[in-house]
Amino acid sequence: MARQPSFNPIRKWKNFHESYEQVIEGEYDLFMPQQGAGLTIEDMKETTRQFQALIADARKKGLKARAVGSAWSLSRAPTTTGWALNTNRLRGRLKVSAADVDPAFPGTADQKAGLYLFQCGNTVADVNKVLESKDQRRSLFTSGAANGQTIVGATSCGTHGSALDHKALHDHIVAIHLIATGDSHFWIERKSRPVMKAAWVKQLGATLKRDDDDLFNAAIVAFGSFGIIQAVVIETVPRYLLDTQPGQEKLDENLWKAIGALDFTAHPFFKEGRPYFFQAVINPATDEVLLSANYKRKDDDREPKYGLTQDPKAIGPGFDSLSTVGVILGAFKGLIPAFSALAAKQLFDTAKKTGTSGQIYGFKPPLLHVASGSIAVALPDARKALEILIQLYRDIGPVPLVLGCRYVQKSPALLAFNKFPTTLAISIDGVDSKSSRAFFAAAADRLEAAGIDYTQHWGKVNAYTRDRVLKAYDGNVAKWLKARRAVLPDDKDRAVFDNAYIEERGLAG
Amino acid sequence: MNRMMKTGACLLVVLTGGCMQYLVQPPAPSLAGSPQTVQAKSYLGSEVQQPPYVLAQRCQDGEQLARVLVKRDFLQGFVSWISLGLIAPATIVYTCANAGDPPLGNSSGGGGDE
Numbered sequence: 001m002a003r004q005p006s007f008n009p010i011r012k013w014k015n016f017h018e019s020y021e022q023v024i025e026g027e028y029d030l031f032m033p034q035q036g037a038g039l040t041i042e043d044m045k046e047t048t049r050q051f052q053a054l055i056a057d058a059r060k061k062g063l064k065a066r067a068v069g070s071a072w073s074l075s076r077a078p079t080t081t082g083w084a085l086n087t088n089r090l091r092g093r094l095k096v097s098a099a100d101v102d103p104a105f106p107g108t109a110d111q112k113a114g115l116y117l118f119q120c121g122n123t124v125a126d127v128n129k130v131l132e133s134k135d136q137r138r139s140l141f142t143s144g145a146a147n148g149q150t151i152v153g154a155t156s157c158g159t160h161g162s163a164l165d166h167k168a169l170h171d172h173i174v175a176i177h178l179i180a181t182g183d184s185h186f187w188i189e190r191k192s193r194p195v196m197k198a199a200w201v202k203q204l205g206a207t208l209k210r211d212d213d214d215l216f217n218a219a220i221v222a223f224g225s226f227g228i229i230q231a232v233v234i235e236t237v238p239r240y241l242l243d244t245q246p247g248q249e250k251l252d253e254n255l256w257k258a259i260g261a262l263d264f265t266a267h268p269f270f271k272e273g274r275p276y277f278f279q280a281v282i283n284p285a286t287d288e289v290l291l292s293a294n295y296k297r298k299d300d301d302r303e304p305k306y307g308l309t310q311d312p313k314a315i316g317p318g319f320d321s322l323s324t325v326g327v328i329l330g331a332f333k334g335l336i337p338a339f340s341a342l343a344a345k346q347l348f349d350t351a352k353k354t355g356t357s358g359q360i361y362g363f364k365p366p367l368l369h370v371a372s373g374s375i376a377v378a379l380p381d382a383r384k385a386l387e388i389l390i391q392l393y394r395d396i397g398p399v400p401l402v403l404g405c406r407y408v409q410k411s412p413a414l415l416a417f418n419k420f421p422t423t424l425a426i427s428i429d430g431v432d433s434k435s436s437r438a439f440f441a442a443a444a445d446r447l448e449a450a451g452i453d454y455t456q457h458w459g460k461v462n463a464y465t466r467d468r469v470l471k472a473y474d475g476n477v478a479k480w481l482k483a484r485r486a487v488l489p490d491d492k493d494r495a496v497f498d499n500a501y502i503e504e505r506g507l508a509g
Numbered sequence: 510m511n512r513m514m515k516t517g518a519c520l521l522v523v524l525t526g527g528c529m530q531y532l533v534q535p536p537a538p539s540l541a542g543s544p545q546t547v548q549a550k551s552y553l554g555s556e557v558q559q560p561p562y563v564l565a566q567r568c569q570d571g572e573q574l575a576r577v578l579v580k581r582d583f584l585q586g587f588v589s590w591i592s593l594g595l596i597a598p599a600t601i602v603y604t605c606a607n608a609g610d611p612p613l614g615n616s617s618g619g620g621g622d623e
Contacts, residue, residue, distance in 0.1 A: 010545075117616060
C-alpha cells in the first residue's frame with residue numbers, strides 16, 4: 001500500500017526566509033508512492049487520490065488548505081489558515097515520449113523532443129540537474145537568481161529571470177495537472193498548443209481542458225488559488241553555457257542607455273554587445289552599479305556539478321544576521337550607504353565564471369530576513385521609473401536597499417508580472433526593516449503619481465490592493481476569476497483555497 | 510559619524526550578547542517537509558540532556574537530514590550565563606532531506622500509446 005500523508009499538528013508556520021509567521025491548523029507531508037522508483041501514471045493517480053481526500057476532508061471540516069513547496073515566497077501568497085500540504089517530497093519526473101505527444105502539437109522537432117513532466121515538489125535545482133545531465137543535455141531558457149523554489153511554486157508566483165530575449169520561468173510550461181476538488185482533476189493545455197495525446201490524459205483519469213487559452217493562461221500564474229498543481233509539462237532548449245562578465249561602473253549617461261533602453265552600443269563595458277542575460281544593481285546611495293552581463297557559449301562535454309563551496313576560513317554574514325542588522329540600520333541610518341555597498345555584493349553573485357544555466361543560477365548561501373519586492377514597468381518607462389525610485393530613496397532614505405534591474409519578454413499569462421512587450425523588473429532588495437517597508441509602500445504611490453503603468457511581483461513583498469490589481473490587469477482579472485470558477489464552480493470548493501492574500505487583492509470568492 | 514559607529518557597536522553587543530547560531534547543511538541540500546523546531550536543555554555541562562538526543566522524528570522512510578540549525582537567543586544565553594553553564598538551553602531546527610533523486614522515467618512507461 002502506498003505511503004499515506006502524515007499529519008503534523010504544528011500551529012506556527014513560517015516562510016523559508018522567516019520574514020513572517022502564519023497560524024495554521026497543521027501540516028500534512030505527502031510522499032511518492034514508490035520511493036526510489038521512477039514515476040508512473042499509477043503513482044500520479046495515487047497522489048491525486050491522496051490530494052483529493054485531503055481537499056474533501058478540509059472542505060467537510062470547513063478548513064482551508066494549500067499546497068506548499070519550498071515556502072520561498074516573501075509575500076503571503078502561499079499561506080493558509082488551515083492545512084499546509086507539503087509537496088516537496090513529490091519529485092517524480094518523466095521525459096515525454098514522442099509517442100505520447102499529440103499530433104497537433106505545433107512545436108518544432110526539437111521542442112517535441114524536449115518536453116518533460118515534473119511533479120510539483122521538484123525544485124528549480126532538481127529540474128536543472130535532470131535537464132542538464134550529460135544524458136539529456138537540455139536547459140531552461142531562463143531562471144530566477146535562486147534555485148531553491150519548487151518549479152510549481154516559482155512559476156505560480158511569476159518568477160522571471162533576466163534573459164533579454166525570453167519570457168519568464170512560467171512560460172516554459174505547456175501543460176498543467178490541476179487537482180481542484182475532492183472529485184475533479186484537470187489536465188489543462190492551451191487550445192493553440194495541444195501537447196499530450198487525449199489517450200494519455202484519459203489514462204491519468206484527468207478531464208482534458210484545452211477549449212480555450214484563457215483557462216491555461218489563468219491557471220499558470222495563480223499562486224495556488226485554483227487548487228493543487230500536481231505536475232507540469234515544460235518545454236526546454238538545447239543545453240548552453242553562460243560566460244558571466246561582472247563589473248562595477250558609475251551610473252553615467254552611457255550606462256543609462258543600457259539600463260534604460262537595452263542599448264549596449266554606448267558603454268565600453270559591453271565589449272561583446274548585447275548579452276543573453278543582463279542585470280544591473282544600482283546602489284542609490286552611491287550611484288555605483290554592479291553589472292552582470294552573461295554571454296551564451298557553445299555547450300561542451302561537461303557533467304555539471306552543483307552546490308556551494310566555501311573557504312573554511314572565510315568570514316561572512318551569519319544565517320540570521322540580517323534581523324539584527326535591520327534593527328541597527330533602523331536606528332543609525334548613517335551606516336546604510338556603507339552597508340548597502342557591502343550587501344549588494346553579498347546578495348548578488350558577481351563572481352566571474354562559465355557554466356550551465358543551473359550552475360550560474362545555483363545554490364546561494366542561506367540568509368533569513370531578506371526584504372525583496374519587485375516592480376515591473378514597460379521598457380520605455382524604465383529610466384523614468386528608476387529615477388523616481390532613486391529620488392524616493394533620497395527623500396526618505398537612506399534605506400538598506402538596492403535596485404536590481406532585470407528584463408523579460410511579455411507573457412500570455414493573464415496575471416503575468418511580465419505583462420509588457422519588454423518588461424523591466426526592478427528588484428528592490430535588501431534588509432527587512434521599518435524603512436525598507438516604508439520604501440516598498442511608497443514606491444507604488446510614486447509610480448502612480450507619475451502615471452506609470454506597473455505591475456508587482458506576486459511572490460515578493462508587494463503593495464497590491466484590489467484597485468491596483470484591477471488597474472494593472474484590467475479585463476484580465478474578470479477572465480482570471482471566470483477561469484477559477486470553471487475549475488472550482490462551487491463556492492465552498494473555492495473557499496478551501498482562498499486566503500487573505502487573494503481576498504485583499506479582489507481575487508477570492 | 511564616529512559616535513554613531515560606537516553607539517551602533519554598543520547596540521550590536523547588547524542585541525546579540527549571549528546569542529549564537531550554527532547552521533549545518535550540505536553543498537546542495539534537497540529539503541523534505543518543513544523545518545521542525547525542538548527545544549533542548551543541557552545540564553551540568555552536558556552530562557544530562559533533555560531530550561537525551563534530538564531525534565529528527567519527521568525524517569521518515571530513509572530520509573536523512575538536509576539542514577540543522579542550533580541556536581541560542583538572548584534569554585537562553587542569559588540562563589546559561591547566570592547558571593555558570595550548568596543549565597544551557599538551546600533551540601534546534603532541523604529539516605529532513607529527500608532520500609535520493611527519483612530516476613527519470615518515461616511518459617510511455619506508465620502511460621502508453623493509443
